[in-house]
Amino acid sequence: xxxxxxxxxxxxxxxxxxxxxxxxxxxxxxxxxxxxxxxxxxxxxxxxxxxxxxxxxxxxxxxxxxxxxxxxxxxxxxxx
Amino acid sequence: xxxxxxxxxxxxxxxxxxxxxxxxxxxxxxxxxxxxxxxxxxxxxxxxxxxxxxxxxxxxxxxxxxxxxxxxxxxxxxxx
Numbered sequence: 001x002x003x004x005x006x007x008x009x010x011x012x013x014x015x016x017x018x019x020x021x022x023x024x025x026x027x028x029x030x031x032x033x034x035x036x037x038x039x040x041x042x043x044x045x046x047x048x049x050x051x052x053x054x055x056x057x058x059x060x061x062x063x064x065x066x067x068x069x070x071x072x073x074x075x076x077x078x079x080x
Numbered sequence: 081x082x083x084x085x086x087x088x089x090x091x092x093x094x095x096x097x098x099x100x101x102x103x104x105x106x107x108x109x110x111x112x113x114x115x116x117x118x119x120x121x122x123x124x125x126x127x128x129x130x131x132x133x134x135x136x137x138x139x140x141x142x143x144x145x146x147x148x149x150x151x152x153x154x155x156x157x158x159x160x
Contacts, residue, residue, distance in 0.1 A: 006106070022143045026086070028108040063102045069147050 015072035019058040086142040095152035099138040
């Protein structure tokens with residue numbers, strides 16, 4: 001079955017970890033292929049995150065739309 | 081199988097509808113029983129939302145933790 005991709009961007013902050021453990025893992029695994037991207041460790045993914053409309057982390061991009069979840073850090077503070 | 085309850089609070093705003101269609105419906109239905117609460121139509125649920133730590137909508141409460149998704153309206157503007 002085709003799975004839609006979903007990308008969870010975070011930076012390891014406590015707010016991010018909470019969101020990852022509760023939300024990113026709560027998505028239906030039969031419908032979504034969830035990729036977890038740590039922007040602190042993978043700064044080369046910052047451009048992709050910005051293009052998806054992400055302005056702060058943690059954020060989940062699903063269906064091409066960025067959803068900012070609470071607030072951990074702005075992309076600008078991550079070198080974005 | 082036991083399902084954990086998850087509550088999606090919204091107020092019918094465009095940001096809320098987008099989050100509901102993309103995120104609230106993306107949760108794994110085998111693990112989560114998702115309730116959708118429109119605080120504009122059910123103001124009697126405002127106190128419960130506040131107690132869960134919700135300060136703006138749309139928000140998803142899962143595992144007892146409030147996750148504010150983007151920003152549609154503050155609870156104060158909804159009579160909270």
